[in-house]
Amino acid sequence: MSYVSEVLEELIRKNPGEKEFHQAATEVLTTLEPVIEKNPQFQKAALLERLVEPERQLKFRVPWVDDKGNVQVNVGYRVEFNSAIGPYKGGLRFHPSVNIGIIKFLGFEQIFKNSLTGLPIGGGKGGSDFDPKGKSDNEVMAFCQSFMTELYRHIGADTDVPAGDIGVGGREIGYLYGQYKRITNRYESVLTGKGLTYGGSLARKEATGYGLVYITAEMLRAHNDTLAGKKVVVSGSGNVAIYATEKAQQLGAKVVALSDSNGWIYDEEGIDLALVKEIKEVRRGRIKEYVQTRTNAEYHEGKGIWTIPCDVALPCATQNELNGDDARTLIKNGVLAVAEGANMPSTLEATEEFLKNKIMYIPGKAANAGGVATSALEMSQNAQRLSWSFEEVDQKLQGIMVNIYRQISEAAAAYDAPGNFVLGANIAGFLKVANAMMDQGIV
Ligand SMILES: NC(=O)C1=CN([C@@H]2O[C@H](COP(=O)(O)OP(=O)(O)OC[C@H]3O[C@@H](n4cnc5c(N)ncnc54)[C@H](OP(=O)(O)O)[C@@H]3O)[C@@H](O)[C@H]2O)C=CC1
Numbered sequence: 498m499s500y501v502s503e504v505l506e507e508l509i510r511k512n513p514g515e516k517e518f519h520q521a522a523t524e525v526l527t528t529l530e531p532v533i534e535k536n537p538q539f540q541k542a543a544l545l546e547r548l549v550e551p552e553r554q555l556k557f558r559v560p561w562v563d564d565k566g567n568v569q570v571n572v573g574y575r576v577e578f579n580s581a582i583g584p585y586k587g588g589l590r591f592h593p594s595v596n597i598g599i600i601k602f603l604g605f606e607q608i609f610k611n612s613l614t615g616l617p618i619g620g621g622k623g624g625s626d627f628d629p630k631g632k633s634d635n636e637v638m639a640f641c642q643s644f645m646t647e648l649y650r651h652i653g654a655d656t657d658v659p660a661g662d663i664g665v666g667g668r669e670i671g672y673l674y675g676q677y678k679r680i681t682n683r684y685e686s687v688l689t690g691k692g693l694t695y696g697g698s699l700a701r702k703e704a705t706g707y708g709l710v711y712i713t714a715e716m717l718r719a720h721n722d723t724l725a726g727k728k729v730v731v732s733g734s735g736n737v738a739i740y741a742t743e744k745a746q747q748l749g750a751k752v753v754a755l756s757d758s759n760g761w762i763y764d765e766e767g768i769d770l771a772l773v774k775e776i777k778e779v780r781r782g783r784i785k786e787y788v789q790t791r792t793n794a795e796y797h798e799g800k801g802i803w804t805i806p807c808d809v810a811l812p813c814a815t816q817n818e819l820n821g822d823d824a825r826t827l828i829k830n831g832v833l834a835v836a837e838g839a840n841m842p843s844t845l846e847a848t849e850e851f852l853k854n855k856i857m858y859i860p861g862k863a864a865n866a867g868g869v870a871t872s873a874l875e876m877s878q879n880a881q882r883l884s885w886s887f888e889e890v891d892q893k894l895q896g897i898m899v900n901i902y903r904q905i906s907e908a909a910a911a912y913d914a915p916g917n918f919v920l921g922a923n924i925a926g927f928l929k930v931a932n933a934m935m936d937q938g939i940v
């Protein structure tokens with residue numbers, strides 16, 4: 498049995514039931530076999546065994562009182578996975594599905610993603626099984642304050658810097674930041690995605706979606722093609738999906754579909770993004786409300802968004818939202834490119850289909866890295882006590898995404914798998930972290 502297989506077997510034995518973590522670790526580690534062969538020193542230093550074990554894993558009680566005066570209890574998590582190249586960095590997810598396996602898969606992916614940005618940030622992730630949907634602002638605030646009342650002692654501008662993810666946007670970051678400041682009496686860059694009036698960065702809100710489209714455009718450019726005139730399907734209708742749609746439209750693509758967890762809309766004439774923003778960002782409504790105004794558009798309940806024929810597919814909702822059958826349908830319908838705004842939206846089977854059929858395909862840890870990269874730019878601005886213009890941040894973001902594309906293509910080519918950006922992203926992301934871990938000794 499190979500070293501990689503032994504590490505994976507032990508990981509599954511030690512972490513039973515954490516199926517998303519098993520999936521993410523399997524995807525990464527199996528592509529590292531040739532790197533391990535070339536670098537036997539990694540095995541001697543038990544580098545993979547250390548890499549798959551979080552440096553620290555926190556689980557805590559989050560009690561709060563709802564509007565009816567009832568006491569509610571949620572579970573909070575923060576997994577501080579790897580600090581070899583910088584302070585732990587990664588979002589917080591508030592969603593009823595959250596459990597330790599999901600937080601660990603996200604934290605593990607974050608290690609390699611953050612490395613690919615070229616910026617000094619380690620990997621971490623956190624969250625809670627709290628569901629902000631249907632809660633009043635007052636309830637969300639009560640929850641966030643209780644969550645931070647425990648979390649504050651573990652984080653800091655130079656140790657661990659959380660941000661948003663599913664269910665955590667500007668409102669939640671504001672409440673979390675207010676409570677941190679109140680408890681610690683420190684005004685510091687302990688969270689990113691902050692509001693513009695209290696240390697946030699211009700373009701952070703847009704960054705994940707914009708970055709996704711920048712790297713997609715770069716991949717098309719490398720194939721002498723552009724996004725102009727392409728038919729695009731985007732899943733989700735949250736932060737990433739909205740700003741991916743915006744940038745794709747600005748570059749001349751026609752986005753025809755969006756979704757949420759209830760269903761999907763198809764608008765043959767192209768999505769009216771101002772309407773989507775009004776529904777999702779202002780009203781916090783459901784995507785089906787779109788067809789009340791755009792009466793020529795269709796709404797379909799449930800799954801099925803990947804049955805729409807398109808040139809470019811941008812999954813931007815959640816993990817495992819695109820399975821093997823969905824991939825085969827997209828390929829049969831002529832998809833040219835798939836780039837992941839969400840974290841691990843494709844199952845291992847779907848990924849295999851894209852690679853086998855030579856579809857241009859960029860996995861999430863490379864394609865959605867623009868969000869965390871811009872968070873690191875927010876930290877830099879806070880450290881300098883300066884704010885850069887939107888254009889300056891956006892320029893830097895574009896440079897970072899082009900550089901990520903270069904790194905993943907070069908690593909894929911160097912390991913005899915040109916165009917395989919799953920392997921390219923894993924190897925390029927891994928090597929920097931692995932070398933830093935080797936330099937720092939057995940810790
Ligand atoms: N925000 C960021 O900067 C970054 C986010 N990501 C990843 O992008 C993805 C989307 O995040 P973000 O846009 O921030 O989150 P939001 O909470 O803003 O939006 C999430 C969207 O995905 C849908 N969704 C969530 N869970 C499910 C589910 N189980 N089934 C179907 N649809 C679902 C939501 O629908 P509904 O409203 O019905 O729940 C909503 O439309 C996640 O995978 C996240 O990890 C990656 C990098 C950075």
Ligand SMILES: O=C(O)CCC(=O)C(=O)O
Nearest residue numbers: 587588660662868869872
């Ligand atoms: O901005 C950040 O720190 C984290 C973003 C995030 O959670 C992610 O990249 O998945």
